[in-house]
Amino acid sequence: MGRERLAVRKTYKLFIGGAFPRSESGRSYVVNDAKGRFLANASQASRKDARDAVAAARKAFGGWSARTPYNRGQILYRVAEVLEGRREQFAAELRAAGLAKNAATAEVDEAIDRWVWYAGWADKLGAVAGSANPVAGPFFNFSTPEPTGVVAVIAPDSPLLGLVSVVAPAIVSGNTAVVVASEPAPLTAITLAEVLATSDLPGGVVNVLTGRRAELAPWLASHMDVNALDLAGVAADAVKPLAEKAADNLKRVLPPGGSDWSAEPGTRRMTAFLETKTVWHPVGV
């Protein structure tokens, strides 16, 4: 006797400190596909969720930044491995959001390749962004890049490739991130969070909020414990007020830089969130 099976539908929640809580506010909002049909409800994070996410990111920063770059690279590569195993799921989600089958598969592949590309940078960034400096004196003088701290990322609307292209460069150098997912297309961000939660990435290194950018971004921009702000997904007219709020504690601000995420990324997004430490060593035996 066959019985019709009841579908088990996923509740899309936030990702804070390695856990998946609902919004503290209890709110959610409707996410539609490209044709305007109902897709799912997503949590609508409040400023207090943002505050909790920043606290979680700050807590994770010490451990993550202290890991060897080689180890961070291994962990990010592990993320790519798990992404690879979930290709079908991501492709299906992108198709549900309105992409054609081939385009969806291509975007997933490109996103995974992008992640691997950034993973490879983990132990090379020091050599490329650092330097041995000639100085007028008997000293060996060198500069090394250090992570800046907690990075608040306002992710672009490209639901997977764009998201991966802003998250990976922020954390590869040892920063921790609070990511505000795309407002109209937040679901893949939560699925990516499920990947991050199951691939050796310490809890709190990446925190994902879904909800209204206009509500969350100002709180992150003014937050004194956030060290950098990536405005990738912010509309041009909203950049200035956010940059002004960010100036209060001299956050590093990366303005939006176009929406073509399939282009060669370069090192810009990684070097934007670095500090430089210069050390003078006396030379001699």
Add this chain to the structure above:
Amino acid sequence: MSKETLTGAPASRAELRAFLHGLPGVDQVGADERAARLATRSVKTSSKAQAIDLAISMVDLTTLEGADTPGKVRALCAKGAHPDPGDPGVPRVAAICVYPDMVGVAVEALKGTGIGVASVATAFPSGRAPMEAKLADTRMAVADGATEIDMVIDRGAFLAGDYAKVHEEIVATKQACGDAHLKVIFETGELVTYDNVRRASWLAMRAGADFIKTSTGKVSPAATLPVTMVMLEAVRDYRAATGRQVGVKPAGGIRTTKDAIKYLVLVNETAGPDWLTPQWFRLGASSLLNDLLMQRRKLATGVYSGPDYFTLD
């Protein structure tokens, strides 16, 4: 129960035992439930600002580590006197709580600030030492200038049912204190049941405690809301019976502003507003102060602050 019985020495070991075991039992589920319900109160904006300042003024800023140095104690004293050097509107804390050998340093550093110096004593935190040693510990701390003594009870004796011994120790320590206030630490995490907490509260109050305190901070669980509620009920009932007011100090595990405000709500709803002053209610804490300052600044500036902007302690 007559007022004389509740304030004077016990007539006999049997009388004391019968009295403590005659106290009504605590409904554990009910106590947990009531404490949890009071913890859901929402305190916002101007009320929150008041609560934060009140909580700061109630903090017994504590450092009880083997690694304490005179420098660290002096730094803590400076912080207690001016918790946020950039904002003179922040109240000072109630007291600085240190080990007995650091009392001299703290007294020197706090001269003229009006902040009390509390010293733990009586072989803190275990209390496992001969009575003579405990009393000598206390006398030396008082001689060095401690204005408050935080003693620990002998939990072994209490749990073995030797209430008279615990009573005698508190009476003896109270004598050794002279003018200094005596806080009696129960280490409620080791007393296990709320019934025991209630008995310990009445025992300590009968023996002359000025304050009753939950924990040393060295044992988990330390202070919890329901335990503090049971103690607050005890001081309320004791004042109703005898007219003498006794203070309460939860200590250990209170780290956030939210926690602190929950305790203030509990005090107001259980013992009443008479206890809502640093004279009758204290919060034993160290990291709590920074969180209170952070929330205070958030209220003042409208933006979230971070730990980078406050001194480490």
